Amino acid sequence: MSRILIVEDESIIRSALKRLLERHDYQVSEAGSVDDALALDPQCFDLVISDLRLPGEPGTALIDAAAPVPVLIMTSYASMRSAVDALKQGALDYIAKPFDHDELLETVAKALESSASRSAAPVASASQATTQTMIGNCAAMQVVYTRIRKTAPADVTVLIQGESGTGKELVARAIHQQSRRARAPLICVNCAAIPETLIESELFGHEKGAFTGASAARTGLVEAADGGTLFLDEIGELPLDAQARLLRVLQEGEIRKIGSVETRHVDVRLIAATHRDLRALSKTGEFRLDLYYRLNVMQIDLPPLRERDDDILALADVLLDGACKRHERCGLKLSRAARREIRDYPWPGNVRELENALERGVILAEGHLIHPDDLGLNPASPATRPAQPASQPPHASSTAVEGTSEEDLSLEDYFQHFVLEHQDQMSETELAQKLGISRKCLWERRQRLGIPRKKSARSRAAG
Incomplete structure (x- = not known):
């Protein structure tokens, strides 16, 4: 039986994680800080799961202390920067709270498997680990293959549309690998995974002192893709200010770092992907119509698996x-x-x-x-059940968690309880930031758990 140490200062998350892992035959110990974890000797465990933000030292302090035991870092501050920093310091993987049960268990199983086989085989590089082959011979996929083959060498902007999980990033990689830029970098960015306050800095970079916390100049991901391909997944989640900056990249081939007065020329091919209707979003003012036209030079539609x-x-x-x-x-x-x-x-x-x-x-x-x-397939699972009707009062679902002590809440109960309690006072962006997830993830969990989204002031006025 594998032994796992959970290091988390929030008791509700810690106890929920412990129960989940114990139900799957793991032996679990708990700690509320790095000091508490060190007192338990983390090297005696098979895996350490630690929050990034802890009282005292951060969870990354356990990476060296627990070695060679692998450490999974979890955090409510789901930014690309903290993920990369944690991995650079030696964390085995990075997960954001609140997490899906199956995803967490899969990550834990892979971490334990990786630890067990590390001495027997070399670890593959990140590019090797993520390289997959597109599979399928149906008529719809043949259309996709033909479009990729014709589009790749043309060096035009591409918009990939399809539901979540259909393989949009695989299409982007195939286009890059068959293009004239194949030897240059392919930079992949999930726009929904970066907090709105950081997205412009991540994409376009910033100068030292441009804002609080900017202690050094930073190169943006657009500039990092210079000469190669930039893949923006879930581009429908991009804030309007960042959309305006991206439009300039497409029109003029120029970027300007935050806090800088100088522009820099970049040669980047853009591939964008979304599961949303960008044209419909443009009608509600959530997406720039001029950017949509710039993106939609060539469109590739990925069929859902059910088709x-x-x-x-x-x-x-x-x-x-x-x-x-x-x-x-x-x-x-x-x-x-x-x-x-x-x-x-x-x-x-x-x-x-x-x-x-x-x-x-x-x-x-x-x-x-x-x-x-x-x-473990269940036709009546939360993933397939319909959302609550809009006529149902926003707090109707709260009866499911009322009277439930924090000690008994599961991770999904915690998510549902938090959203129902705070959605009248917070915007969707604020809710997502407090939960440490993307707005896309917040939307998907609302759909799965049947939590209706509150009506915006604009919608109420229109009604």
């Missing part, structure tokens, strides 16, 4: 083979019932959800066959 009936089982076999190799369980097969369930399931999370289900099946399967129960 790829001919590909689902073939894709499942390829993903299953990869999962078997990662967990050293070669020879596992899907039972007939499991294959039937995979074929008939609607896959709201698309390829990403399929990959997670197969990973779960490989871990839980006994014998040589993976059965439906091992996959």
Whole structure:
């Protein structure tokens, strides 16, 4: 039984994590600070999961103290900078709160697996670990392949549209690899994962002293992609000020760092992706119409998995083979019932959800066959149930958590309780920042948990 040390100063998160991990047969100990963790000797554990922001020293102080035990860093301050800094200091991985149960368990399992195999095999580089092959022979995917082949060498701006989990980043990588810029850098940015207050600094850079905390000049990600390709995922989440700056990059090929009066020329090919209707967003003033026209030179539409009936089982076999190799369980097969369930399931999370289900099946399967129960698919799961009707009062769901002590709250209960309690006083951006997640993630969790979004003042006035 693997031993895990949780280092977290919020008791509600700490106790929820402990119960979740213990239900999956992990032996868990707790600490509220780095000093408390050191008193428990972190080197005696198989894995340390530590919050980044703790009383006293930060969680990254445990990276060296626990070595060679791997450390997962979790934080409510989900910025690219803190993620990169934690990884540079030696953290095995980085996760943002509040997290999905399945995602957390998958990350923990991979961390323990990585730790166990580290001495036996070299660790792959990040580029090797993320390189995947696009799979599928259905008619819709053939259209996608043709569009990639024709678009890649043309060096035009590309807009990729598709639901979450359909593989938009894979398309961007394929375009870059088949383009004349293949030897130059490909910089991938998830616009929804960076707090609104930091997005312009991350993309365009800043000069020393440009704002509080800017202790040194910083090169932006657009400039880092000079000569290569910049992939902006979830571009529909980009704030309007950043949209104006990006438009200048596309029109003039120029950037200006925050706090600088000088412009710099950049040669960047832009590939953007979104699961939202940008034209509809432009009508409500949330997205610039002129930027939409600049982005939509060439459009590639990715089909959802439920519309790829001919590909689902073939894709499942390829993903299953990869999962078997990662967990050293070669020879596992899907039972007939499991294959039937995979074929008939609607896959709201698309390829990403399929990959997670197969990973779960490989871990839980006994014998040589993976059965439906091992996959953990539930047609009535929160991912597929409809959201609450808009006519329901905003606080109607609060009865589900009223009277529940903090000690008994799960991570999803905590999320729901926080949103219902604060959404009348906070904007969506403020809620997301307090929870340490992106606005996109906040929206997706609202949909999954059936929490209606409060009406904006503009919507109320219109009504």
